Amino acid sequence: MYIMKYLSMLFLVLIVSCNKADTNITPPKKPQQLPQENIALLVDNSLSMIAKDFEPNRITVIKNVIKNIIDQKKENQAFSIVVFAKNSYILCPLTKDKNQLLSAINNLDAGIMQLHPGTVFSNVILNGIRSISKESGNKSMILFSDGKESTKSYPLEIAVQDAIKNNIKINTVMITPKDFTIMPISIDSKGEFQYQKLKAEPIDTIQLKKISIETGGTFKLFYTKNAIQKFNFSQLLSEKGNSNIKKIPSKISDGKLNKIYREIEMSNDSLAVIFNR
Template sequence: MRFRNPEFFLFLLFWIPMIFVYVRRERKFRPAVRFSDLSMIKKMPVSFFVRARHILLVLRLAGTGLLVVALARPQEGRTDEEVSTEGVDIMLVLDISESMRALDFKPANRLAVAKETIKEFIHKRQHDRIGMVVFGARSFTKCPLTLDYSVLDQFIDGITFTSFSYQTAIGTAIATAANRLKDSPAKSKVMILLTDGANNAGEIPPVSAARAAHELGIKIYTIGVGKEGQVPMPVQMKNPFTGEVVEQVQMVQSDLDVSTLEEIATLTNGKFFRARNEESLKSVYDMIDKLEKTEIKTKIYTSYEERFYPWLWAGFFVLLLELLLQNSRFRRIP
């Protein structure tokens, strides 16, 4: 609440002469009716109305105070906020090939850690449309661009290894994600590609797909996950005598194609990141989050409504009450 004309509060200074005149009059007042002997009257108890006679002054001050507040025009404001955003459209491209089963991101495998890290990244974004593409020997859209992050979380939770996880088609995955972004009206179109291997499937070379994405105005951040050299990989082995299938951990060679990922990022004005463990993977997504910020413009409008009527009516009522009491219960006999 605000007061449109606060200068009217200066009228409250008139309370000073009002109080001064009242006190002076009370001290000079002498009763007009004289008695020869006041001893009997002095023994009588003082009535409540005699003690409460000063309430007239209180009512007068309160009434005039309420009228002054009404003159100051109290107003109640309502604020409307208009937010305009220039969000970023982001396609998350995730490798679900068999090599993502590697356990160098202990205690979970690479895919499980990547899924949780991606979810954390999504929760930090606001006003951005985000989609998901997964790929192995072929790629498909797991979730189109959406602002409903809770639905996207559910899709990510459902990501697992499939029957086409035996190979890695990076070029096809880039083309699939670019197809989702090509008609986007967003000012910034971004692709975040996470993989731990080399392109060994699909008919589209990764570099050719990156050049096409660049022509569409898409920036690609590439993330190479996993340690170099030998990494632990769970492998299912079948006992030839009992037929029982058991899981064993064997050391296999990591085949990450760093040079291709760097070239993809360079061609599209993106950046290549290397993540060798869970902590470094989280820091990579944090850096990307800082690099791709959404522009938010806020306009605030405030409209005010008059609220002086209750004060005005209350002031009139209090002054009317003071006038009625002055000429009835608290009337003085001359």
């Protein structure tokens, strides 16, 4: 009798212990969803980008760099691609689709003979903002170029301040040879470019550095094809921007800024006819 009573008590204790243990089981954690990263790639399509001092030329080297960036993209990363000279064109709207992005990259140099001659940073930055500003998540740009602005359009500070307003950091990447350039100087009767080897002049980095510093981005300067190909752009994209960027009241009214964006949108529409032939 005593043994039966003892066994009953022990059985009751075991049941209570098991029930208590069940209540302490921690439910499995749901996988954390990463915020979307929206990245605009702004690519110089001015005539100097076909210079042959970066073999086979500067624009092809940049195309291959961007292909690597897309090949290594994360699931939460979406990209747009904007080409520019004096004006600019959204070659590929914001997308996570690798195939769509890689197809656009194959046409990356199409703008060299389609866009207006020159180099302007304000136009392409504003177009880049258009391509990503309405999306939720983190926003940034990488601007690839081989030099400074050679002509004027909208004031650069308007574009930079609007990037800051939209919490968009701009990383800038400059490529330039150190010793000599091999620049296109003319076109022969067959429509082929003729090149001349010239001594490289000191490069002006002030504008691109300023764009990066003021928006919390990073400036990178590459003198060789090998150096830019070895650089870890995935790490650059993962770097957090400076959160202490000072937002200065814009010198332009919202009405005038909206007018500029409408002008850029109309330019995109007109260029689409040429690029989509």
